[in-house]
Amino acid sequence: MADETVLTPDLGFIKSLKGAGAETMKKCYQCATCSVICPLSPDDNPFPRKEMIMAQWGLKDDLANNPDIWLCHNCNDCSKYCPRGAGPGDVLSALRKIAIQENAFPKGLGKILGEPKMIWLALLIPAIIFMIAMKIKTGYFFQIPEGEVVFSKFFPISLVDTIFVPIALLVTISFVVSIGRFWKSLNKNPYKLMASGTILSGLIATIKEIVSHSKFDKCDANKDRVWAHRLVLFGFVGLFITTNWAVFNLYGLNWESPYPLNDPDAVAIFGSEAAAGLYRGVFKLTGNASAAILLIGSIMMFANRVKDKGFSSVSSSFDWTLAIMVFAVCVTGILSEVLRLANAASLAYPMYFAHLIVVFYIIAYLPFSKLAHMVYRTTAITYAKMANRDVV
Amino acid sequence: MSDDNKAILVVGGGISGITTAVEAAEAGYNTIIVERNPYLGGRVAQLNRYFPKLCPPYCGLEMNFRRIKTNPKITVYTMSELESVSGSEGNFTARIRKNPRLVNEKCTACDKCVEVCPVERPNEFNFGLDKTKAIYMPHEMSFPMRYVIDKNVCTGSSCAKCVEACKYNAIDLDMKTDSVEVNVGSIVFATGWNPYNAENMDNLGFGKIQNVVTNMMMERLSAPNGPTKGKILRPSDNKEVKNIAFVQCAGSRDENHLIHCSAICCMASLKQATYIREKAPDSNVSIYYIDLRAPGKYETFLKKVDEDENVKMIKGKVAKIEEDSATGDPVLTVEDVEGGGKIHQTVDMVVLATGMEPSLKAGAAPGVKVEENGFISLNGQSGGVYSTGVAKSPGDVTTSLQDATGAALKSIQSVVRR
Numbered sequence: 001m002a003d004e005t006v007l008t009p010d011l012g013f014i015k016s017l018k019g020a021g022a023e024t025m026k027k028c029y030q031c032a033t034c035s036v037i038c039p040l041s042p043d044d045n046p047f048p049r050k051e052m053i054m055a056q057w058g059l060k061d062d063l064a065n066n067p068d069i070w071l072c073h074n075c076n077d078c079s080k081y082c083p084r085g086a087g088p089g090d091v092l093s094a095l096r097k098i099a100i101q102e103n104a105f106p107k108g109l110g111k112i113l114g115e116p117k118m119i120w121l122a123l124l125i126p127a128i129i130f131m132i133a134m135k136i137k138t139g140y141f142f143q144i145p146e147g148e149v150v151f152s153k154f155f156p157i158s159l160v161d162t163i164f165v166p167i168a169l170l171v172t173i174s175f176v177v178s179i180g181r182f183w184k185s186l187n188k189n190p191y192k193l194m195a196s197g198t199i200l201s202g203l204i205a206t207i208k209e210i211v212s213h214s215k216f217d218k219c220d221a222n223k224d225r226v227w228a229h230r231l232v233l234f235g236f237v238g239l240f241i242t243t244n245w246a247v248f249n250l251y252g253l254n255w256e257s258p259y260p261l262n263d264p265d266a267v268a269i270f271g272s273e274a275a276a277g278l279y280r281g282v283f284k285l286t287g288n289a290s291a292a293i294l295l296i297g298s299i300m301m302f303a304n305r306v307k308d309k310g311f312s313s314v315s316s317s318f319d320w321t322l323a324i325m326v327f328a329v330c331v332t333g334i335l336s337e338v339l340r341l342a343n344a345a346s347l348a349y350p351m352y353f354a355h356l357i358v359v360f361y362i363i364a365y366l367p368f369s370k371l372a373h374m375v376y377r378t379t380a381i382t383y384a385k386m387a388n389r390d391v392v
Numbered sequence: 393m394s395d396d397n398k399a400i401l402v403v404g405g406g407i408s409g410i411t412t413a414v415e416a417a418e419a420g421y422n423t424i425i426v427e428r429n430p431y432l433g434g435r436v437a438q439l440n441r442y443f444p445k446l447c448p449p450y451c452g453l454e455m456n457f458r459r460i461k462t463n464p465k466i467t468v469y470t471m472s473e474l475e476s477v478s479g480s481e482g483n484f485t486a487r488i489r490k491n492p493r494l495v496n497e498k499c500t501a502c503d504k505c506v507e508v509c510p511v512e513r514p515n516e517f518n519f520g521l522d523k524t525k526a527i528y529m530p531h532e533m534s535f536p537m538r539y540v541i542d543k544n545v546c547t548g549s550s551c552a553k554c555v556e557a558c559k560y561n562a563i564d565l566d567m568k569t570d571s572v573e574v575n576v577g578s579i580v581f582a583t584g585w586n587p588y589n590a591e592n593m594d595n596l597g598f599g600k601i602q603n604v605v606t607n608m609m610m611e612r613l614s615a616p617n618g619p620t621k622g623k624i625l626r627p628s629d630n631k632e633v634k635n636i637a638f639v640q641c642a643g644s645r646d647e648n649h650l651i652h653c654s655a656i657c658c659m660a661s662l663k664q665a666t667y668i669r670e671k672a673p674d675s676n677v678s679i680y681y682i683d684l685r686a687p688g689k690y691e692t693f694l695k696k697v698d699e700d701e702n703v704k705m706i707k708g709k710v711a712k713i714e715e716d717s718a719t720g721d722p723v724l725t726v727e728d729v730e731g732g733g734k735i736h737q738t739v740d741m742v743v744l745a746t747g748m749e750p751s752l753k754a755g756a757a758p759g760v761k762v763e764e765n766g767f768i769s770l771n772g773q774s775g776g777v778y779s780t781g782v783a784k785s786p787g788d789v790t791t792s793l794q795d796a797t798g799a800a801l802k803s804i805q806s807v808v809r810r
């Protein structure tokens with residue numbers, strides 16, 4: 001090699017990596033056991049050995065734009081066999097956290113929200129927004145309405161729309177910007193210029209893989225995580241469908257929660273009350289089943305983190321925050337429904353309020369949280385499939 | 393230096409223990425060697441040749457055996473173990489258990505008994521690569537040159553065919569376990585090492601793939617007195633080995649296995665590369681390493697081997713070995729750290745450069761403090777108790793010899809100081 005390469009290690013980066021759960025990385029002595037053990041690592045330029053030395057050298061930019069860290073599914077087989085206890089699986093997981101922060105738009109916000117200390121501020125923001133909105137609409141900051149519990153009396157549907165639709169839009173814009181950047185930098189990596197194939201076919205293959213969890217299933221050291229992850233993913237997808245379905249019910253069918261069967265609009269569309277009842281049943285089943293699946297999945301995720309099996313991953317606060325929030329969204333959602341049916345107004349409304357806050361947290365901070373991995377990972381795997389870096 | 397000086401007890405009759413005993417005896421002190429095996433020489437006896445000069449191990453051992461035979465100050469107990477130790481520096485009482493050999497000193501090594509014995513056993517001297525009868529000679533150059541019966545497999549007096557066949561009345565099936573008590577001034581532990589159990593590395597296939605062997609098996613496969621008479625034939629089908637790969641640090645420098653560097657396995661693999669290169673001019677050798685350890689004087693040896701075009705040295709640790717079920721060929725996977733990319737190589741045979749695990753890791757001995765990793769540090773022992781050779785720290789024969797001389801001096805001081 002004639003060219004000289006000047007390395008400028010980013011010391012701050014090395015420090016933040018250690019904070020994110022990668023303090024073991026300095027033990028690595030570059031034996032390459034991990035690259036061979038990893039069931040997902042390609043033959044050409046395999047990972048995670050090279051990421052270990054890049055991390056030791058503090059090559060932040062190269063790492064933040066490295067698709068390989070997203071090909072890893074954190075099974076930790078590599079950590080189990082690593083002769084030095086350098087925890088390559090955990091290091092990659094810490095690198096992913098930093099990659100999210102680095103690529104997130106606006107960048108500063110990603111850094112702030114990545115701080116575990118900031119969680120209270122992050123929860124306070126939606127609480128204030130909601131109360132101001134309620135004050136404007138109903139005249140009260142926080143007023144428990146009389147009579148039968150109907151959540152729209154407390155927090156009108158129109159408020160949900162005026163708050164969450166713009167938020168969803170902002171989140172989308174943020175993702176478009178950061179993924180656009182990410183994609184561009186992926187393609188800049190010198191050794192990966194061989195990208196071929198179309199985005200569409202790559203994306204379809206990626207989605208197939210995500211649905212089947214085929215990559216995740218190759219895990220050995222950490223098998224229990226596969227089901228937990230599968231359930232959480234399916235639970236979220238189910239709830240996403242339910243939410244859009246509810247929007248359709250409201251604006252498409254003009255049928256508003258709690259969906260009375262004698263609603264003239266509904267009867268007009270479905271022909272009879274019985275048919276409307278069947279439709280409502282399927283809709284509600286989808287929602288409740290999704291919530292149940294998410295709950296089970298999040299409990300499993302929790303349990304897995306607690307019973308850390310020695311070689312399985314060191315959970316950083318990043319992972320914990322997510323696990324807690326997913327769990328909280330389930331619990332507050334289910335309790336809201338139960339308390340509403342029980343007509344316990346003084347508990348049901350505050351619970352619903354808490355539920356809205358958690359939902360806001362998950363949606364609004366998506367680009368900066370661990371959940372953003374689904375977007376980055378999908379992008380990176382699509383890229384990898386196009387660049388033939390994928391192990392089948 | 394009068395004869396009422398207490399004796400020196402040496403536990404372990406490998407090259408380190410022998411050297412300690414001989415050096416101290418030649419300085420005028422009584423020494424006692426307690427060796428568990430039916431023969432002296434330890435692991436060195438199992439080597440084909442030893443570096444750096446590549447001479448057969450018996451060059452060195454034979455000379456020592458002669459010194460033992462001609463020196464009345466040395467007492468040797470083979471098939472024996474230390475049972476208990478009491479007392480302190482200058483005045484220990486040690487009890488030695490002598491397991492029955494069932495063959496006495498009248499044995500002339502005529503081999504008549506072996507011809508009639510109906511029972512076979514795996515030959516542990518050759519790591520199970522061949523078999524011996526229940527009555528057998530431990531190996532060609534055993535010292536003492538006497539047969540032994542493996543009590544665990546011998547069917548005993550109901551058979552007694554060997555007793556009938558022996559013209560010299562050398563076989564005594566009723567020989568009992570015996571014990572002696574000795575009074576000594578110091579004790580030197582020279583208990584050496586065992587090969588690390590390669591089956592513990594489940595990704596390397598040892599025990600499942602026949603043509604994956606350990607470096608000690610490779611010594612036996614190359615030795616003229618070994619199971620293949622020195623032809624390097626692979627276990628599955630006795631095919632002559634032409635393409636061979638060495639996997640360095642197999643179980644050494646590894647938190648999940650042996651944490652220490654075994655110090656000699658890099659040199660051992662370089663040496664074994666010359667075995668195969670000498671036997672088959674068209675052979676190819678690949679050595680996969682993390683970093684090659686050929687300290688000081690061994691560097692020239694490394695350079696010499698490296699000059700051979702048919703020997704490739706590749707940086708990367710082999711982390712997966714699978715078997716081609718049709719041919720029995722092992723297929724190994726490794727990331728070539730310098731070349732970039734994973735290599736999948738198919739070879740005739742793979743040698744795992746397994747490390748040395750201190751003998752006392754498997755179970756402690758009386759009178760000595762063993763560290764958690766199985767080695768015996770000089771620190772923290774009670775006065776008059778020493779360790780030497782690989783029992784103390786991993787090393788080659790030369791280092792062991794130097795260390796053993798030092799141990800002889802220390803043990804003499806304990807006897808005289810008193």
Ligand SMILES: Cc1cc2nc3c(=O)[nH]c(=O)nc-3n(C[C@H](O)[C@H](O)[C@H](O)COP(=O)(O)OP(=O)(O)OC[C@H]3O[C@@H](n4cnc5c(N)ncnc54)[C@H](O)[C@@H]3O)c2cc1C
Nearest residue numbers: 404406407408428434435442443583584585781782788789
């Ligand atoms: C594959 C390989 C190749 C090698 N090749 C070379 C080479 O070419 N050149 C070189 O210099 N070195 C070589 N070595 C290193 C060499 O084998 C050691 O340096 C040498 O064996 C050290 O001798 P020792 O006496 O300390 O231990 P050992 O040889 O292990 O002797 C210890 C003795 O103690 C006995 N013992 C153990 N426990 C007890 C007990 N509780 N009671 C009674 N007796 C006991 C054992 O039976 C044994 O006889 C090689 C090592 C390996 C693994």
Ligand code: SF4
Nearest residue numbers: 028029031032034082
């Ligand atoms: S992380 Fe562990 S297995 Fe991977 S190269 Fe480093 S020391 Fe080897």
Ligand code: SF4
Nearest residue numbers: 038072075076078089
């Ligand atoms: S954690 Fe699993 S997927 Fe990730 S690098 Fe290690 S072995 Fe590969």
Ligand code: SF4
Nearest residue numbers: 509527546551552554
């Ligand atoms: S008595 Fe034992 S050693 Fe002798 S011939 Fe019979 S089985 Fe073999």
Ligand code: SF4
Nearest residue numbers: 641644653654657658
């Ligand atoms: S001597 Fe070589 S092969 Fe043996 S443990 Fe040390 S580095 Fe590894």
